[in-house]
Amino acid sequence: xxxxxxxxxxxAGLKAAAKARRCDPEAGITVLERGxxxxxxxxxxxxxxxxxxHDIEDLMKTxxxxxxxxxxxxxxxxxxxxxxxxxxxxDRQAKTVKVKKLATGETxxxxxxxxxxxxxxxxxxxxxxxxELGNIYTLWHPDDARAIxxxxxxxxxxxxxxxxxxxVGMEMAEALTKRQxxxxxxxxxxxxxxxxxxxEIAGIAAKYAAxxxxxxxxxxxxxxxxxxxxxxxxxxxxxxxxxxxxxLAMGAHPNAKLAEDAGLTVGxxxxxxxxxxxxxxxxxxxxxxDCVENxxxxxxxxxxxxxxxxxxxxxxxxxxxxxxxxxxxxxILNTVVVKLHGLTVGKTGLSEQDAKQLGYEYITAMxxxxxxIHYMPGAxxxxxxxxxxxxxxxxxxxxxxxxxxxxxRVDVVAAVLTLGGTIDDLFDIDLSYAPPYNSPIDNxxxxxxxxxNKLAGKLKGISSLAAKEKMTAEQTVFLDVRTPxxxxxxxxxxxxxxxxxxxxxxxxxxxxxxxxxEIVAFCKISLRGYEAEGxxxxxxxxxxxxxxxxxxxWPFSCEKG
Numbered sequence: 001x002x003x004x005x006x007x008x009x010x011x012a013g014l015k016a017a018a019k020a021r022r023c024d025p026e027a028g029i030t031v032l033e034r035g036x037x038x039x040x041x042x043x044x045x046x047x048x049x050x051x052x053x054h055d056i057e058d059l060m061k062t063x064x065x066x067x068x069x070x071x072x073x074x075x076x077x078x079x080x081x082x083x084x085x086x087x088x089x090x091d092r093q094a095k096t097v098k099v100k101k102l103a104t105g106e107t108x109x110x111x112x113x114x115x116x117x118x119x120x121x122x123x124x125x126x127x128x129x130x131x132e133l134g135n136i137y138t139l140w141h142p143d144d145a146r147a148i149x150x151x152x153x154x155x156x157x158x159x160x161x162x163x164x165x166x167x168v169g170m171e172m173a174e175a176l177t178k179r180q181x182x183x184x185x186x187x188x189x190x191x192x193x194x195x196x197x198x199x200e201i202a203g204i205a206a207k208y209a210a211x212x213x214x215x216x217x218x219x220x221x222x223x224x225x226x227x228x229x230x231x232x233x234x235x236x237x238x239x240x241x242x243x244x245x246x247x248l249a250m251g252a253h254p255n256a257k258l259a260e261d262a263g264l265t266v267g268x269x270x271x272x273x274x275x276x277x278x279x280x281x282x283x284x285x286x287x288x289x290d291c292v293e294n295x296x297x298x299x300x301x302x303x304x305x306x307x308x309x310x311x312x313x314x315x316x317x318x319x320x321x322x323x324x325x326x327x328x329x330x331x332i333l334n335t336v337v338v339k340l341h342g343l344t345v346g347k348t349g350l351s352e353q354d355a356k357q358l359g360y361e362y363i364t365a366m367x368x369x370x371x372x373i374h375y376m377p378g379a380x381x382x383x384x385x386x387x388x389x390x391x392x393x394x395x396x397x398x399x400x401x402x403x404x405x406x407x408x409r410v411d412v413v414a415a416v417l418t419l420g421g422t423i424d425d426l427f428d429i430d431l432s433y434a435p436p437y438n439s440p441i442d443n444x445x446x447x448x449x450x451x452x453n454k455l456a457g458k459l460k461g462i463s464s465l466a467a468k469e470k471m472t473a474e475q476t477v478f479l480d481v482r483t484p485x486x487x488x489x490x491x492x493x494x495x496x497x498x499x500x501x502x503x504x505x506x507x508x509x510x511x512x513x514x515x516x517x518e519i520v521a522f523c524k525i526s527l528r529g530y531e532a533e534g535x536x537x538x539x540x541x542x543x544x545x546x547x548x549x550x551x552x553x554w555p556f557s558c559e560k561g
Contacts, residue, residue: 002027004322005097005110007087007258008118009033010040011311012289012318014073014081016116019319021077027323029079030110032099034086037142039068043308045145046168049152050175056142056149090115090262092282114284114322117259117272118315121252121290121306126163130225136246139168151245152179160184161234161243163222165192167338169249173214174340176245184215184241186222186234195251196336196347200366200464201385201399203555208343252306254291267293269304276328278318286321288314295331297418298350298396299358305334333397335414337407344382346410349397349417352387363390365450365461366548368525369443371404373435380404381525383553386413386423386447390455393422398447409444423448450548459530461548464555467520471495477513479521481506481532482551486524493557503528510539518543526550 004020006013009031017029031038041059048056060067070081082099088107089098096109123138125131135151137144151157160176162169165187176183187194191202192209206216217236225246226233234241254271265273265281271293278286290306292314310332320327335348355362364387370379382402388395398413400406416425426448433440441449453459462470470476471494478495480487481503492498501509503523513519513536521532521544529546536544551558 003111003113004029004116005112005114006031006116006118007097008116008120008289008291009035009038009081009083010042010118010120010289011308012120012315013116013118014039014068014079015312015315016118016286016288016318016322017073017079017315018077019316020322021079021319023320023323023325031073031079031081032085032087032097032110033081033083034102035141036083038070038073038081038083040142041308042140042142045139045142046171046175048145049139049148049172050178056146059142087119087258090117090258090285092262092285095284112284114286116318116322117264117280117285117287117291118289118311119255119258119291120311121254123248123252124250125248126222126250128222128224130227130231131248133225133227134230135244136225136231136248138248139172140252148245148247152181157181157245159243160245160247161186161241162247162249163234164249164251165189165216165218166195166249166251167193167336169247170209170338170340172247172249173209174212176247177213177341181245182215183213184217184243185209186220186236186241187216187218188221190219192216192218193338193345196334196351197345197399198352198385200549200553200555201345201383201401203464204383204401204553205340205343205345207555209340212341252290254304254306256291259285259287259291267302269293269302271304273302276330277321277326278314278329279321286318288318297331297333299354303332303334305332307332330418333414333417335410337410342403343401344403344406345399345401346406347397347399348410348414349395350387351397351399352385355387355396360396361390362387362396363451363454364388364463365447365454365459366463366553367443367447367450368402368549368552369446369527370439371402371406371443372437373439376435381552382406382409382443383549384409384443384447386426386444386451388423388451393424393451393455395421395423395426398444400443409442412442412444423451427452453530459546460533460544461526461546462520463548464553467522467547468556470518470520471497473497473518475516476518476520478547479513479519479529479532480523481521481528482523489560490551491559492551492554493559503532506532506535507539510536513541515541518545520545520547522547522550524550525552 073079084102123140192206272287289311317327337346366385368383380403382404478498521529
């Protein structure tokens with residue numbers, strides 16, 4: 001009987017064990033987990049804190065409500081799960097794993113024919129004064145979520161400081177503002193979601209977060225935590241922030257030491273190196289989940305990108321290959337989607353910053369529009385930024401943000417990226433259409449058309465960031481072609497050289513504009529801005545640009561009323 005040992009009892013490890021059992025009914029499968037809880041959905045922890053998930057055990061249940069504990073895996077899948085059992089040494093020559101029973105201190109040695117390392121990752125905890133004070137959490141384990149929930153229930157927490165404006169940080173910002181806490185997010189880098197968003201998209205999300213009561217401090221570094229027993233304040237390089245709750249959301253590092261001590265190859269990212277069948281440098285040892293490197297499908301680079309969805313895919317590939325299969329894991333696109341109150345932020349593939357660093361000759365376009373046809377109830381705006389290779393039209397990546405349906409647009413582009421598609425493919429895909437769900441031309445197809453128009457020289461678009469820099473230029477005029485009622489409701493702030501001419505009046509009022517000026521045309525989403533460009537160029541204006549995304553995608557302050 002083949003002996004399969006799995007180190008790690010969460011996503012990748014148990015998925016590998018379960019798949020191996022389906023492929024081989026006779027194998028002896030043992031899972032070692034140093035914690036007490038197994039098979040939990042860590043990604044759901046912020047939603048437990050926020051109140052969307054009422055019972056933390058729901059994160060550990062099957063869809064029909066059965067807790068996935070050791071008894072479940074033994075009775076249903078004939079898999080032995082040993083909790084509070086830490087793997088301490090992998091002896092590759094003897095093909096054994098030395099373990100320590102954490103409850104008793106007893107040690108043992110477990111033999112294997114094939115081994116799976118799924119040791120995951122650990123939250124980064126800074127070496128700063130006061131970091132061991134009470135009420136400072138990482139939200140990396142259900143125990144953290146339980147402790148925060150208990151404090152909220154007792155009314156202990158009123159003011160929270162979150163360190164890090166990434167996925168977990170902003171999910172917790174949402175959760176805690178929903179629980180009526182005063183929330184401040186401190187981010188060392190200059191923008192929200194710095195690991196995956198370009199500044200103009202991040203700016204839209206930051207503007208929305210501020211409207212929801214989240215105080216966001218970017219470009220600010222935490223220096224120490226203040227308090228005697230429990231934390232009372234966070235000191236940065238710029239200020240002191242009162243706090244009775246701190247959440248450390250600074251990212252993660254791979255738990256690769258056990259593998260490294262066993263002589264397995266570890267990459268420059270600090271994670272375990274595996275091939276496309278998830279084998280390590282030892283052919284009898286597989287690894288998957290947050291402890292391994294992944295390959296970026298677009299760039300071909302090795303990256304550390306911990307994600308629950310990726311870990312589950314790794315587990316499935318490993319389980320099949322444990323039983324003689326040759327399943328392959330193609331790689332990742334760093335696809336991300338995150339909810340921030342009523343806003344959704346998504347991304348797949350390369351950002352513009354990534355494309356620039358990798359030396360691509362690229363082109364971008366940003367478009368805004370309703371997520372379904374405008375006359376349907378519930379239509380909401382989304383903004384898409386598309387990045388493509390200039391010479392070939394190959395799609396490199398996209399980002400999207402809005403209160404409308406963002407996730408399905410991200411998934412469409414992720415599919416095109418996986419298949420190596422182009423902007424023509426994005427337009428050609430026969431996407432579903434009915435007024436309650438979409439517009440006749442989907443938002444991603446509109447973005448593809450904008451890139452095509454830019455490549456053809458028909459659209460001379462500039463980003464909101466570039467437009468902001470031109471605001472005070474003497475010979476640049478911002479041409480707002482919205483209706484007077486629209487302009488009364490909301491206007492760009494701090495723009496001295498602005499001219500209001502509704503699109504329907506533009507042809508009859510051309511003499512109010514100077515052909516020697518640079519003209520930046522825009523409207524709510526800049527569809528009319530694009531039409532204004534065509535009218536002006538047809539009348540002999542040679543220096544006309546369109547502010548992409550319009551007022552809807554403007555990430556800076558506006559005047560209202």
